[in-house]
Amino acid sequence: MSLTDAKIRTLKPSDKPFKVSDTHGLYLLVKPGGSRHWYLKYRINGKESRIALGAYPAVSLSDARQQREGVRKMLALNINPVQQRAAERGSRTPDKVxxxxxxxxxxxxxxxxxxxxxxxxxxxxxxx
Missing domain, CATH: 1.10.1200 (Non-ribosomal Peptide Synthetase Peptidyl Carrier Protein; Chain A)
Known part of the structure; x- marks a missing residue:
C-alpha cells in the first residue's frame, strides 16, 4: 500500500526502529528518537543493498519517489547507485576542506x- 503525507505525519516512534513501506523498495525508517529517514532497498548482481535518500521532512514523499525512479534507471543500466554516489563525492574538490x-x-x-x-x-x- 502506498504511503501518504498524512500517514507519515501521524507515525509515532516506538522503542525500536521500524520500517513503513511505500512501493518498489522505498521505505521510511522511523527511529525511537523520532527521526525519519528514507531508504531504497534494491538488488544488483544478486546482492541486496540499500541507499539512503534523505531525512523526512527535508526530503518529501514525492522527492523520495523521484529519487527512487532515478535509482531504478541506474539499476536498469547495471550501475550500482551507492558506488556511483561515492565516485561523484570523491571527484568533488570542496573549497572547505x-x-x-x-x-x-x-x-x-x-x-x-x-x-x-x-x-x-x-x-x-x-x-x-
Missing amino acids: FKNVALAWHKSNRKWSQNTADRLLASMNNHI
Missing part, C-alpha cells in the same frame, strides 16, 4: 610575530 580553511585562518592572523607564523605554518604542513 580542512587544509584550505586552516591556511586561510593562518593568512588572516597578521598580529603574529614572524616566528610564530612560521612555526604554525610548518606545524600545519607537517600534520595536515
Whole structure:
C-alpha cells in the first residue's frame, strides 16, 4: 500500500526502529528518537543493498519517489547507485576542506610575530 503525507505525519516512534513501506523498495525508517529517514532497498548482481535518500521532512514523499525512479534507471543500466554516489563525492574538490580553511585562518592572523607564523605554518604542513 502506498504511503501518504498524512500517514507519515501521524507515525509515532516506538522503542525500536521500524520500517513503513511505500512501493518498489522505498521505505521510511522511523527511529525511537523520532527521526525519519528514507531508504531504497534494491538488488544488483544478486546482492541486496540499500541507499539512503534523505531525512523526512527535508526530503518529501514525492522527492523520495523521484529519487527512487532515478535509482531504478541506474539499476536498469547495471550501475550500482551507492558506488556511483561515492565516485561523484570523491571527484568533488570542496573549497572547505580542512587544509584550505586552516591556511586561510593562518593568512588572516597578521598580529603574529614572524616566528610564530612560521612555526604554525610548518606545524600545519607537517600534520595536515
